Amino acid sequence: NFVGTLGTALNDNHVTLLKRFARRMILLFDGDAAGQMATERALPRFLAHEVDLRTLTLPGGQDPAEFLEQHGADALRELLRQSVEAWEYKYRLVVERHGLDSIDSRHRVLQEMLEILAKVPLAPGTGLAGKWREREQVILGRLSQRLKVGEAFIRDRLADLRRQQQSEGLSFQAAEPPAPVAAQSVDCTMPVRPSRDERAELDLLLAIFTHPGQAGAAAREVVPADLTHSGLRRLYEVCWEMIRDEQPPTFDRVSLVIEDRALLRLAVDVDELARASDPGEDLLEHSLAYFRRRHELEAHRQASEPELAEAPVAEAPPGDSRLTAAELEKLRRATKLHRTRTSRPTSYPNEESARAPAG
The missing domain is CATH 1.10.860 (DNAb Helicase; Chain A)
Known part of the structure; x- marks a missing residue:
């Protein structure tokens, strides 16, 4: 079965609905840079759910319609069978982006992978959503082995990122979103x-x-x-x-x-x-x-406003209705300010x- 997002970003409601019909899902966006970005952006939404999420990027930057027209359905089915686990897909992209040949590059890979983990939705009042904690154990173990970094250090760094995102209001919520007041x-x-x-x-x-x-x-x-x-x-x-x-x-x-x-x-x-x-x-x-x-x-x-507010006003003698020099000056400044406020262009190119x- 194929489901089209029709240009809409995936959210938690979509994932919950899809999970009712299938345990294994394959993300297949366009093969260009925008499609790869959409795939990476959707990853945190799926990770907390008990699904077997896989990803596939079509060669040559093609979209699914172009690939089907040129190569046919059998070729697409074969590529779908070769789709890789979403977490592995993300890891390969990050390694391709930064490499693993230096301490700095390994640090960048670790940082980017942990930023994805830190965005996994939190269930209100229960901490990590669903059975994500068990899945997270496996992922952190893999990262430790591949990057040759201590697992305890990785856990501490992930905890720091979660606290930072929560304080900035950046973590997603797994529950139904509140009414958009x-x-x-x-x-x-x-x-x-x-x-x-x-x-x-x-x-x-x-x-x-x-x-x-x-x-x-x-x-x-x-x-x-x-x-x-x-x-x-x-x-x-x-x-x-x-x-x-x-x-x-x-x-x-x-x-x-x-x-x-x-x-x-x-x-x-x-x-x-x-x-x-x-x-x-x-x-x-x-x-x-x-x-x-x-x-x-x-x-x-x-x-101009503070200058007008602070301008002293001399008191006029009792019974004298004429404006003092200070009052005339204040009136002149107020008139000038009003003209400035209303002097916006009357036409726009x-x-x-x-x-x-x-x-």
Whole structure:
């Protein structure tokens, strides 16, 4: 039996459902770099469950449809029979990435493998989920033998990583996730009549999806908190995290890590708009220029407000309704500040590209 994820990241509910129908599972994503990343990302979700998880990467970076068309079903069945255990697959990838020919490389391999173990879901109130502790014993023993590192040291290092991830709120939970209260406040609809701010934010994402190689320049100047539209801000957060990890935030990569359906629909809408408008490479600079102007206005406002608040006001003589010189000066400064606040550009370059798609 074959089950398609349809571009959705696997979660604990999916694994629990699959386990009802089969004990042995084979992860078969596309053979390109994004598919390998999806396989590695899914590994912690499966490890805590009592399943025989195996992985298969198709040669030549092909996806399953391409392989079937070129080689046929029998060839695919033969590769499926040769699929390796998921933990072994991960170990081989890490060794290929870092090698084992030095102390530093062995340390990197150990660190990356333990980071996967530290992400295994925890069952509330019971510590390690299910019978994972028994399986973990076997894995740690293998790591100790292969890397020639004491098992006691490996256990201590794993315990440190678990405490660190729990303190940072990074460990997964095996139980049903709580109701997404915070997610309800995120507007994941495409702006129909975007404001000037929203147009600049939308153009920022259009530029990133169309020219992901420029994304580093965006991340250096714009942080997620700079975006006012909650849905576009959340989508930019996903891209921003990928940029920090030195991964190009292409639509394919972004869609693989988004689990929220509403946010995924927004990502699809932005990608469709990018394909339809095909913006040039100068779009990012237009958007960044707008953000720079916003930053300048905000800095000016923050510098002006304390000055106004601290300005002394001389008392006028009783019965004198005229403004004193100090009051006139304060009024002049307040008027100047108001004009500065309202002096945002009345037009935004490339407005046509920021319109929401029809329908």
